[in-house]
Amino acid sequence: MPHDHAPHPYRPDQDGPLTEAQVTEIAIRELLIEKGITTASEVTAEVEAMDARxxxxxxxxxxxxxxxxxxxxxxxxxxxxxxxxxxxxxxxxxxxxxxxxxxxxxxxxxxxxxxxxxxxxxxxxxxxxxxxxxxxxxxxxxxxxxxxxxxxxxxxxxxxxxxxxxxxxxxxxxxxxxxxxxxxxxxxxxxxxxxxxxxxxx
Amino acid sequence: MADRVRVKSWMPPGHIRTPAYLRGKTGEIERRLPAFPNPELLAYHLPAPDIPLLRVRFTMEEVWGADAERPEDVIEAEIFAHWLEPA
Amino acid sequence: MSTEDQNDPTRPPKAWFDMGGDLAGAVVPEEHDYALWEKRVDALVMLSQKKGFFTVDGLRRALEDMGPDAFERLSYYERWVAALRRNLVEAGVLTPEELATRMEEIRARGATYGDVSAGATDG
Structure with a gap:
């Protein structure tokens, strides 16, 4: 699939101190998993489905x-x-x-x-x-x-x-x-x- | 619902899915869609009755008047029935 | 909604997120490949909706209530994670205390915890 615009930077997210948003995401994810509301594999599957689209x-x-x-x-x-x-x-x-x-x-x-x-x-x-x-x-x-x-x-x-x-x-x-x-x-x-x-x- | 409709010019607070630029404007029904739960209530985790949704077509001239880029071009948008009245 | 209407004290102002027709500059054709944490925020929002804790409308309402400053200052998924947090608290799924405590713990794991977290599949 051709991209329509040339600049297409990857936004790094794991090479510096965690941001407020990243800490929030980790906290929500961990708590939802611990409470049995979701599982790590369910989150992974959702990300993989996203990547497949x-x-x-x-x-x-x-x-x-x-x-x-x-x-x-x-x-x-x-x-x-x-x-x-x-x-x-x-x-x-x-x-x-x-x-x-x-x-x-x-x-x-x-x-x-x-x-x-x-x-x-x-x-x-x-x-x-x-x-x-x-x-x-x-x-x-x-x-x-x-x-x-x-x-x-x-x-x-x-x-x-x-x-x-x-x-x-x-x-x-x-x-x-x-x-x-x-x-x-x-x-x-x-x-x-x-x-x-x-x-x-x- | 008439084929020509006017969008109500309400300006209520809260979560609204009727764009301000279309309020008070008259258009024609492009197609009738199924009913969907009222987003104005869903937004606050409240029970939301289904409301018919309509696609309405407006001319640029109607929406923007003398500022229209090309008067005969059109904008189409989905508007919930409670925001529409016969024109 | 013209600029004149916005300055008319007898009419309520148009909401900031209701942007159709506003004056704005050229469209800058920017895009980026989403980072893993951004995709995870998206995934958690989708899963929370599937499980019935809130709908996209609740997410949007929280984003709207964050105001125009947040729109300019924060990235898309920075705003989404805040809206997700708010909706989960409103739905009674998480408490502010649980979140604050856990966020403190995560920060105490060190600045490079993101490396570990990115590779792990068990949360």
Whole structure:
């Protein structure tokens, strides 16, 4: 899965004195385990499940939608059920899929916090949770998109989706030109996280 | 619920999932979603009855007036039924 | 909600976390690979929700009540761990005394305890 931005530092956490937040995490974890509320292996399993979730999941959904019109129709009608068809664990996530077309571009934001379809895309990037992205995307989406290098044709309408409540969103990007002969796996490799958030086109 | 709805312009304290920029604005129902427990109560660990949730589509012109970047572009958001009235 | 509305004493102010339409600078395309402690905070939040101690709404409410200074000063998971702690206390799962005592013990284990903790699977 290609990353969409070059700087991608690892934030070190075990090479200095423990921070207040780290001490708090250790204390909560130890106490919950001692009280029998959770177990160390349950915590580990949750972290491993988190690590297993990445934009590759979302990309599989998009590639299937591009190659199977009936699947795309089901995805647009009930995003959650369609993803489960592909064996993706959706948990409590309720999905609405949004299709980009020649005349419409969709972009996702959460102005109130940072709701994100984590089962399909993994954990969100920092910029998605930033004040700038949350504030401006609903007011000047075209300017925000330009900052991601995305210049939309004048004739294309923009639909901004604010994840205000219980649904989560996934953009179905337009299938790149010249991809007619590619296999579903090769198509999935073309799909980027940022394309599925809607800040870029493919 | 009418197809055109106005978001109430309440400004109550507490945990609210209706963005302020949409309050008092009129839009059209894009789709009706199932009912979900009221987050305004869940946030305080209280029993929360299910409330119908609607996706409402607003034009940029309606939301931002003369400041709209492109008047005909749209914003869609989920709004709980108790925040909506027929327009 | 325009700036003028925010300065109108006859109207209640918009909540700080309700950011849609606020003036803000360019979107800086930052991201980082999450550290183990951050993932563990996330895991503990998810497990606590699955076990019914609180919902995402309770977590958000605690984050909102921390205020805009915390948003600017603390990282995402620094805020999450504080919100997790608050919700677990409210749910009666942990007491402030238990937490304070345990945090003191953890600090007494030494500044490099994080190395041990990161490698251990038994908590």
């Amino acid at each position: 990445s934009p590759a999941q979302g990309a599989r959904v998009i590639a299937r939608a591009w190659t199977d019109a009936d699947f795309k129709a089901r995805l647009l009608a009930d995003g959650t059920a369609a993803c489960e068809e592909l064996g993706i664990e959706m948990g409590t996530l309720k999905l609405v899929a949004l299709e980009n077309t020649e005349t419409t571009h969709n972009v996702i934001v959460c102005t109130l916090c940072s709701c994100y379809p984590r089962n399909l895309l993994g954990l969100p990037p920092d910029w998605y949770k930033s004040r700038a992205y949350r504030s401006r995307t609903v007011k000047e989406p075209r300017a925000v998109l330009r900052e991601f290098g995305t210049r939309l044709p004048d004739k294309m309408a923009v639909r901004v989706h604010d994840s205000t409540a219980d649904m989560r969103y996934l953009v179905i990007p337009s299938r790149p030109e010249g991809s007619d002969t590619l296999t579903e796996d090769a198509l999935a490799a073309l799909v980027t996280r940022d394309g599925m958030i809607g800040v870029t086109q493919l």
